[in-house]
Amino acid sequence: MAPAPGRRTGREADANPVRRLLDRAGALSGVLTERPVSLYAAAVLRIGYGLLYLAFLLREFPHRDQIWGPGSPWTPELAKELFDQTGWVSILTLSDSRAYFEVCYAGALVIAALFTLGWRTRAVSVLFAAVVASFHARSIFMTDGGDNLILLMSVYLILTACGRRWSLDARRARIRASRDLAPKWPTGRNHNGLPRQLRYARRTLTTVLHNCGMLVIAGQICILYGSAGLYKVQGGSWGNGTALHFVLNLGLFRPWPELSVLVDEHTVLLAVVGYATVLLQVAFPFVLFGRLKYPVLAALLGMHLGIAVLMGLPLFSGAMIIADAAFLPDSFFRSLGRLWHRLTRRTDDDKETAGAPRGEAALVPPQSGPTGARQTALKRSVTKP
Structure with missing residues (x-):
């Protein structure tokens, strides 16, 4: 069956690179503005x-x-x-x-x-x-x-x-939104006029600036890790695995000399950690779009904690750990919020149970009275004079 006149077949549409480029540009524009x-x-x-x-x-x-x-x-x-x-x-x-x-x-x-x-x-x-x-x-x-x-x-x-x-x-x-839930009668103004368009333009501009800002932050962190890894590759001490040995013996960066000496005794482990550090930093920009980024972020967290303790640079380590959080999705933080609410609710329930008199929970049976319309009718009959 021949295609309808003026309609492009799937093969012709796929063969047009300009069309594909425009479609991708439109999708990107939608992500940035919506x-x-x-x-x-x-x-x-x-x-x-x-x-x-x-x-x-x-x-x-x-x-x-x-x-x-x-x-x-x-x-x-x-x-x-x-x-x-x-x-x-x-x-x-x-x-x-x-x-x-x-x-x-x-x-x-x-x-x-x-x-x-x-x-x-x-x-x-x-x-x-x-x-x-x-x-x-x-x-x-x-x-x-x-x-x-x-x-x-x-x-x-x-x-x-x-x-x-x-x-x-x-x-x-949230408080303002809860107060504005009450229905409002129309005032006769044109709701599709200039004020509404200005609000839409403001919301779109805010969205674009936010998304571009987060993109710049992500790019800055990728450049930081990538350039740090590439500079380490060019150094001879990182190539032969002795870089961390020299770092641990710098007097200016030894807040705990005994701990530095103890760690410096494990030469093979220091060499492995040095190679892993270079690998993680160079590979970081290339693992951001898959699940491999989670173990990489966990390894970088351990690296920065080690820098904070062994080199006495808590400000630098804290800044890097916070920056790495930009690559965690919102679903991760929402799950943490739900876990926190669940833990706090369980703690409150335990406190109420501990504060109740002994044996009260066993003497008072569970309340399973009427609900809905029956409960409303019961309340009215009780309160009726």
Whole structure:
């Protein structure tokens, strides 16, 4: 039977590369504009980096003046001279007053806490990025890879809708939605007019920015791991398996010398771990679209925990562990939420059972009275005067 006039057969449609390209472009456009992806992962990034930077500022609170304040060896004048060459800016160099610095430090603590809680996240995320950039630039020679990653992520999170889940903004939106459930009579306005179109455009723009921001975050992490692995391949110490031996014997990165000596005795194990580290980092960008990424992420988690303990770099390890959470799907975080609710509900039930008098559960039989309309009629008959 001949095909209808003007209709393309399946073979002809498959043979047209332009048509396939346009179809894929349309599908990609739909993914970017219709639904925000990885909302739970963005919330984890917000909470993780907010808590990490808040803990960092609290940890350095006794030394804040020597690191960022007017009493720092890297004076505000030297910082301004460097800014003229590099283009950096910092709110900490706007005044040399100690009172101004203390106000800035207190404001940084408050902003980090609000960002973690997700209060007015869209505006607070901009303030959080400004705080991280200002403290990073003020004492740039005392930073490491963890500080650089936190700075990049704070800027990227401005684009994302990281306050849609697990935040005060999400709680406020749920309360507002529950209040708006009551039906409203039409007011005679044109609901298909300009206000509705503006809301649709705003929602689409927010979705596009969020998806692009999460894509940039994923690309940044892939570049980080891939480049780190390729640089290690070029080094001779990583090729002969002795790199970790030299790392464990660096005096600057030995917070627990006895533990470093104990680990350094297992030379074969160190060589295997070194080769596995290079393999994981190089293969990381290529395993993200399959189930193999879960054991890879678990192995990277163990690697970063080892770096935090053996090398004394908790800020760097924490920043990398939080960044890896961007590759976990929302279903994973929803399952964790359901598990948490189940555990808390079981704990509450156990407390109620433990608080009841002994023998009460056996004396009181289970209540299986009437339900539905019969229960309503029974209540009315009891309360009837």
